[in-house]
Amino acid sequence: MKRTKLLLLAAAVLTGSLFSYLQLPAGWLLGGLVTGIVCGMAYKRLVFDGWPFRTVLALIGCNIGFMMEPGIFALLGQYIFPLILTLSLTMALGAGLGWLMNRWTDLDPLTAYFCCVPGGASEVIGLSSDYGADNRMVAAFHTTRITLFVLTVPIFIGLTTPADIGSIGSAGPAVSEVSPAVMGVFGICVVVTVLLYYLYKVPAGTLFYGLIIGFIAGHWVVTIDNGLPSVIGGSGQALLGAMVGIRFDRPTFYKLKEIGRPSAVLLGFYFIFSLLLALMFHAATGLSYVTSLLSTVPAGAAEMSSTAIALNLEPTLVSSLHIIRVLVLFICLPFFVRLLQKLIQKQSV
Numbered sequence: 001m002k003r004t005k006l007l008l009l010a011a012a013v014l015t016g017s018l019f020s021y022l023q024l025p026a027g028w029l030l031g032g033l034v035t036g037i038v039c040g041m042a043y044k045r046l047v048f049d050g051w052p053f054r055t056v057l058a059l060i061g062c063n064i065g066f067m068m069e070p071g072i073f074a075l076l077g078q079y080i081f082p083l084i085l086t087l088s089l090t091m092a093l094g095a096g097l098g099w100l101m102n103r104w105t106d107l108d109p110l111t112a113y114f115c116c117v118p119g120g121a122s123e124v125i126g127l128s129s130d131y132g133a134d135n136r137m138v139a140a141f142h143t144t145r146i147t148l149f150v151l152t153v154p155i156f157i158g159l160t161t162p163a164d165i166g167s168i169g170s171a172g173p174a175v176s177e178v179s180p181a182v183m184g185v186f187g188i189c190v191v192v193t194v195l196l197y198y199l200y201k202v203p204a205g206t207l208f209y210g211l212i213i214g215f216i217a218g219h220w221v222v223t224i225d226n227g228l229p230s231v232i233g234g235s236g237q238a239l240l241g242a243m244v245g246i247r248f249d250r251p252t253f254y255k256l257k258e259i260g261r262p263s264a265v266l267l268g269f270y271f272i273f274s275l276l277l278a279l280m281f282h283a284a285t286g287l288s289y290v291t292s293l294l295s296t297v298p299a300g301a302a303e304m305s306s307t308a309i310a311l312n313l314e315p316t317l318v319s320s321l322h323i324i325r326v327l328v329l330f331i332c333l334p335f336f337v338r339l340l341q342k343l344i345q346k347q348s349v
Contacts, residue, residue: 005046008246009239011035016238025158026310029303032238033150036245045249049122051194053243057206057302058193059236061319062186064207064305065214066228068316076320082284086277086296087325091332093273094118094298097266104262107137109344110337115141116266117333118298119326123203124333131337140255141263143247148267149274149299150244154307157290178229182222186232189213204301204326211319237306244303274298288313295321 016031024030039046098113105112114128114135121142129135193210202208218224256263278293285292291313294304301322308315 005048008035008039008046009242011039012242013235013238016234016241020234020310024154026154026237026307028234028237029150029241029306029310030154032241032243033147033245034241035238036242037147037248038245039242040246040249041253045251046246048243048246054194054197054206055190056236056239056243058190058197058210060233060240060302060306060309061207061210062189062193062214062217063210063228063233063236064309064315064319065189065211065216066186066218066224068211068215068218070219072316072320075317076324079285079287079317079321082281083321083324085284086281087328089277089280090118090296090298090325091329091336093270095336097269101259101262101266104265105259107259108133109340111137113337113340114138117329118270119301119322119329121146121300123326123330127333131341137255137259139247140252141259143252144256144263145267145270145298146244146300146303147248148271149297150241150303150307152271153293153297153299153304154311157293157307157311161290178224182224182228185217185222186214186228189217202327203330204323207302207305207319208323211316211323233306233309237310240302240306244300270298287317291318294318296325301326 012032012035014031015035016028019027019031019034021027094116095113097116098109101107101115102109102112107115110131111128111133114124114131114133115138117124125135125139125142128138189210193206193213196209196213197206274293274297277296278289281287281296282289282292287295290311291308294308294311294313295318297304301319304322305315305319307313308318
């Protein structure tokens with residue numbers, strides 16, 4: 001099993017590097033994602049939960065942290081009100097789609113709602129079972145949602161923006177040009193990030209800790225002029241893509257098929273809403289539309305941050321906004337669930 005996992009990850013990095021060489025949008029990430037999906041559908045799902053997945057998230061988070069500039073904190077303050085507006089609309093969308101899923105399918109209200117909670121897939125799947133929802137159906141829907149967005153958003157950006165945008169983020173120093181001390185510090189940052197997550201677990205914690213630790217190390221521990229080698233970030237994106245893609249296996253497909261046509265319609269609503277939400281955020285902030293899309297789309301924080309790295313579209317801003325979104329979502333989630341439970345009790349009386 002371990003050998004099979006290593007072969008999959010090696011194939012993901014190889015395919016990602018090929019896609020990047022061909023200048024496909026977010027080539028590293030898409031290459032890993034396609035490799036994972038093919039393996040999951042043709043062979044079987046390989047589980048990468050636990051420290052392997054957290055290590056990849058830490059690598060991506062620390063890589064972004066090394067890129068961060070102090071001015072990012074002032075930018076976040078400028079965008080907080082548009083973020084609150086779009087976040088409120090996103091949470092309302094989740095509740096509305098959950099209501100539609102409950103009406104259109106035979107899923108119970110709690111399961112339907114958890115299927116449509118916009119973001120934090122791993123945490124939502126874990127919480128859903130605690131509240132008595134069918135976490136198998138929740139996992140299937142969230143896996144499909146994230147796979148859909150990770151697969152389509154880079155392609156959409158590539159088709160609607162200048163042709164060279166996919167290759168911008170590939171520039172970077174060679175590994176030999178970066179001192180061993182810098183690489184050693186980066187490795188320590190990744191390890192510390194993973195350990196910190198297991199000591200203090202919070203939603204999107206691995207990415208959040210990686211950002212902070214990478215920022216501190218990149219500004220006060222070591223000095224880097226041209227950033228880290230692009231192959232580090234690219235390999236992290238490919239590995240993340242493979243670990244996400246492998247989740248979309250045949251059992252997931254069959255579970256989603258049980259819901260039938262409503263699942264496709266609801267996912268279509270998600271996608272169209274994301275495009276409109278990005279347009280609203282773009283109008284309110286003045287950020288480019290593609291940056292606004294990556295910052296507001298209700299998909300995985302790490303996945304969209306990786307896409308932003310690959311396309312060189314404000315990765316630190318994208319990741320920071322996503323972390324805020326996930327944290328606020330999980331602060332509000334218990335209140336929404338209690339309200340839903342009360343409504344269910346009133347209807348059953």
